[in-house]
Amino acid sequence: MNAEVEDQIRKKVPWTKLPTHVKQILNNSWKNYERFIVNFSIQNQLRYRGNLVRHVLKDEKRYYERVISFSRERLMLFPYHLADMIVKGLRITPFNYYISVVERLMQAEKSYDTLPNFTAADCLRLLGIGRNEYIDLINKSRTNRGRLFGKKNVRVLLPKVPVNIHIEPWWRVEVGLILDEDTKMVNEEELAVIDKLIDLGSKNAGDLPFNIVLSLYKKGLIYLDVPVTAVDKVQVPPLQGFVMNRILGDYFETLLYKIFVSIDEHTTVGELATVLEVDTELVKQAVSLYCRLQFAKKFDAETEQDRVRRHPSWSNVPIANESPPIEITPLTLNFPSTTNPPLEGLDTPQLSTDSPTHSPHIQPTGLRVAFLFDSALTAFLMMGNLSPGLKRHAVTMFEVGKLQHESLDSFLGELEKVSAMDADGEGEARRFFDHAVILRSTILALRKLPGPGLDLVRLESLNSLDEATCQRLLKKKYRLLIAMAPIGREVRISPLSSMPPALLGPSHPEINSLWFRMFLYYVTGFGPPSLLLAKGSEIKRLPRMFLGFSRLLVTSWLHEPAIIPISNILYVNAALQFAPVLVQGYGVQHPVETKLLTFPFKTISPASKNGRPSPEAAQFLTKHPAIGALFELLDLDHSCGYLTFANVGVLDFGRPEGEGMQVRLKGASKTVAKQPTGIANENFQFEKKAIIVDDRILQSPVESHFAVTPVDGSSHRSSPTNGFTSQDCTTLLQQELDQLDIKDNKKLEHQVPSVDQLLSPTEENIGIFSRIEDEKSEETKDKSQQNDESTRNWTILDCHFGIPLFDADANTKICDAIVSGGLAEDDSLDHLINSSKKLGTMLLDFISQCQYFPGENMEIMKRGKLVPLPRRCLVFDNGRVSEWSGK
Known part of the structure; x- marks a missing residue:
């Protein structure tokens, strides 16, 4: 059904006043509009009077019969807001309605999970049939051979009367459709209450004897209304009696969940309707159902005058926020023989000793x-x-x-x-x-x-x-x-995405996607060999960037990563049929080791609060070259989270010196390296010059990964580009060098020079302390070089914003930074909002570079929609992001 047509029906716009474009949607046919009106009214359980459906259907009773039939077939909630017409006009009570629903399910032998959540909760409240009871009834029905008109006669197994329900004194008691035959099953006191309701109208349940109200309800002669006004405030305590089955998705259930997350004790029903931009009557119906199911408690439900006027029989009935689990109701009902039955025999709610305490007064307001x-x-x-x-x-x-x-x-x-x-x-x-x-x-x-x-x-x-x-x-x-x-x-x-209040977490949808991981590699030039494959692509052989790896980290677009052996890479094709996949090199000979580096870095302390040394094994990673590029980009001073570094078994030397950032796509002759706005760090400078893209976007594995001497012009490097070394070769070379030293020493034994021959005139004037200082300087250089080499063993894997709940040490540091480190102060939050906007802009710009050629019309989906999927297969290797050549 078209949303614009639905909106016109809600506003009760007749055909003659419909906008022209809406009439065109309906093919300029009044009959089509009539059909839309009837279907929409029945599906949304609209009242006959006061809506357009009264001009289409002339039989009001027939209309409500169709509403009940549709609701029963769709397993929807009983339309309590239409109870005055359904109960009085059709003589269908909520109990009878749910009995017919459960009967249909049992005859079809459908699972209990077929019932939607709220419908199942109301069935449990009125029928006492939960999951276990339903399974027991199904088993009994299979052994019952009785047939009624060719169907299993399961009605005999279902309860004959409702269970004892929780009733609040402020609920309204309404009389149902009472026939002369019904008066034969009531006593004098019950008949007097019925006459009072007929003559004077509805009454508060607290004004009437509790046992009389309960008895008349179980006989189906009255029904209960839960009144809610626009000025009422309610509180939602922890749920009791909720059944987790499935979501139906009808109009009322969708509204119920929207109000659940929006409502609080400081907001009135009318204000909530304004915030949600929903009709106030619909919000009142939803809140009324919450109170009926005991999912919400209304504040100031009774005035002091109501409490004084309350019938004495209610003084012995505890009014609790929650009731114990309802037992299955007996299949027969023995009516009390006395006019005043003992309250102990009733299944009234009892106070729970371990129930949470909810303040009867509203807490102070504020953000x-x-x-x-x-x-x-x-x-x-x-x-x-x-x-x-x-x-x-x-x-x-x-x-x-x-x-x-x-x-x-x-x-x-x-x-x-x-x-x-x-x-x-x-x-x-x-x-x-x-x-x-x-x-x-x-x-x-x-x-x-x-x-x-x-x-x-x-x-x-x-x-x-x-x-x-x-x-x-x-x-x-x-x-x-x-x-x-x-x-x-x-x-x-x-x-x-971009608004106050500030968010200490992923502030943009793209940050929570695989695009952000590629963006980190693009900005820093560091990261494991990665291949982002578009949906529908296919791998026919092992990509050459993964030669030498024994394991791969495979992450589907909306799923958690999985580590697989490299021999299973072709199984990635199955996942590519449904979503993009990121494949990364993740281990050569040994399992990959990972370390978490929390930020902001000032939270790193030498000892934990309990006095034991805090593990600071990842502290050296603050000197990693990637940190310089990410410091201002991610605003590591005003945000919180953690960076994940991994030792994938391959040294990471980052982007070649002198090369700026660019995304290389096939067919683009030139690409200009861009410097992200807001990034300026002395440890990481970006080259602002045009770079001619040639065919050597990715070097072959022979040239790159397994070359003894790097071929990219970095002759100063003395190690293989990717760090593949052999301990056996190193040992053999050391033995040969030692043997050469022994031979040379034997030759020089007979040619020992004098002291004068050892020192030049210049060297004789150098003091011993000068030599010591030189030695210390050399040692410092060696240590610095060793630290640099140790960081080369690690590469950045991922980044997450927020508070981790899986690592106690990281959690403590981040919580301390928020509570006492100034992250929650207004100045810091204002800075965070601005930096988050810049990060989002840069990330979208990166995605556009990966999807489109320069000058091509970029149509990134609007903020708040789904993150755009990759259109091209991209690869990150040798510090560069480019389009994959398929090799």
């Missing part, structure tokens, strides 16, 4: 700090089987999309239980444990930042909002965003 995470973190917390309470918080983080400051105390309590557990284990179990422990220390550190609190926000939930809405929401609620590292490559960062 908070948000810690951004992706779904990988929630998966670690859920799959690790660390604790049941922690899993409930993880479900909240995933489904709601955030965990607010008010729930962090309970969350930290669960993480503390994990910290006290036995840490023995390895592999995935150890990884889950480490993430939970380091996450706790991260939250404790970030809560020290000034402000009213810290929220944990899931990036994928922000992505469900359009870019403008996301920016309005973040600007309204937060002053600083801090991301975990690394962020999954499938996560889109675009809404956080």
Whole structure:
């Protein structure tokens, strides 16, 4: 269905007032517009009165029957906002609706996962049928041979009445469609309540006897309305009773998830509708459902007058934020024989001793700090089987999309239980444990930042909002965003690109892609031999740049990297059918060693907080030549994250001296080396001259990788270009030289010169201390040369912005830099916003050079959209980025 046509239907624009271009979309046919109106109204469960559908369909009852039929077939939620028409007009209660939904699923023997998340949660609340109960019913239905009109008779296995549900005193009690026969199954007190509702209208549930309300509800004679106004504020505690199945994607479910990540106790329902630019009535319906399912709690739901007027029977009913798991309902109902049944026999909510404490008062307002995470973190917390309470918080983080400051105390309590557990284990179990422990220390550190609190926000939930809405929401609620590292490559960062609040993390979508890794190599001239293959390309033989390597690092476009033996390189072709792939040399004879270098560098300290020496094995990498180029480019003083260096088994000498940066594409005769704006460092200067591109873009492996003497003009180098050496040859050469020394010494034994012969007149005037100083100078030069050679063993592999949750030492350094190192101060954040914009501009310019010839029309996709895929196969080797020749 066309979005513009839908917008006109929402605005109730008749055919005569439709814009001309919309009529053209409909082929200038009023009948097409009628069909759109009916389909849109049914799919979005619109009310008959007050909408365009009343002019198309004349039978109101038939329209609501079609709404219920469509919703049941699509397994949608019961339309509670239409309950007055569905319950009173069609005599279909929510209980009956969900019974028919589950019956259809059982007859088709479909999995419980077929139910969407919110529908499954409402079924559990009303029917008491969860995953285990459904599986048990399916097994019973298979043994039940009864047939009804050719179908399995599964209705006899389903509950006859609803389970006891949680009812709030401020909910409204509405009378349903009551027939004369229904009055025979009620007692005098229940009949009196029914008469009062018919004569005086709806009442607050707290004004009526609790046991009467519950009994009438279970008999289907009343239904409950959860009123929400535009000035109400609600709080979302950790979820209880949520079922994680699947997302349906209908209009209301999409809205529910958008409101989940946007709502907080400081924002009214009306203000939230304004931020999301959604009709206030739809937001009120969504918040009403949250309160009905106990996923949200409304502040100031009752006035003091309401509490005084409340019926005495409610005083013994605990009103809790959460209820224990609902047991499956009995299949028969024994109505109480007394007029006042004991409350102990009812399945009323009980207070949980380990439930989180939520303040009944709204916390001070102000701009908070948000810690951004992706779904990988929630998966670690859920799959690790660390604790049941922690899993409930993880479900909240995933489904709601955030965990607010008010729930962090309970969350930290669960993480503390994990910290006290036995840490023995390895592999995935150890990884889950480490993430939970380091996450706790991260939250404790970030809560020290000034402000009213810290929220944990899931990036994928922000992505469900359009870019403008996301920016309005973040600007309204937060002053600083801090991301975990690394962020999954499938996560889109675009809404956080260029705006306040500042982001300590990947501020552009291109940074979280393989383009950024190639960009690092392009700027610095350092990096392992890399081949970025476009989607649909094919490798027919081993590329010559990988000759001599035994392992490869293969990274698909939106997936995590994998290490494969070089013999399996042709398997890369399977991945190339679906996405671009980056292939890199990653090991010669031994497994690759990697080191993390955190930034800002001033956080490096000689000892850790607990008094034990801090591992500073990577500190020498601060002198790596690549750091000079990256220092201002990545703004390493005002951002945080870590650089990954790798010893791939090959020496990296970087870009040849005197050669500037350029991207060489086939068919371009000349390329001008460009110097990125904002880069000026004394350790790394870029050549600003035109470089003629010849056919020798990549040298052959014989000329480059395995030559004893380099062939690129760098005659001052005494080692092979790529560092391939042989210890056996070195030992043999040393033995031969030693033998030559022995022979020479024997010849000189009979020709020992005198002291006068050893020293020249000039040398005699040189003091002993001068000689010592010269020796020290030579030793210093040797050490400097050794340090330079040690950095040549390492090459830059990747860079990630944010706070790592897998390395305790790196996490501590970065958190200290944010909390006490000045990274969260306004001046530093302003500088970061400006440098992030420059970095994004330069990165887009690099991508354009890799995709288009100079002067060609470049159409990089707009910010906030998907990152452009490579159009050409690119290679990085010998410090240069060029188009791959296929060899």
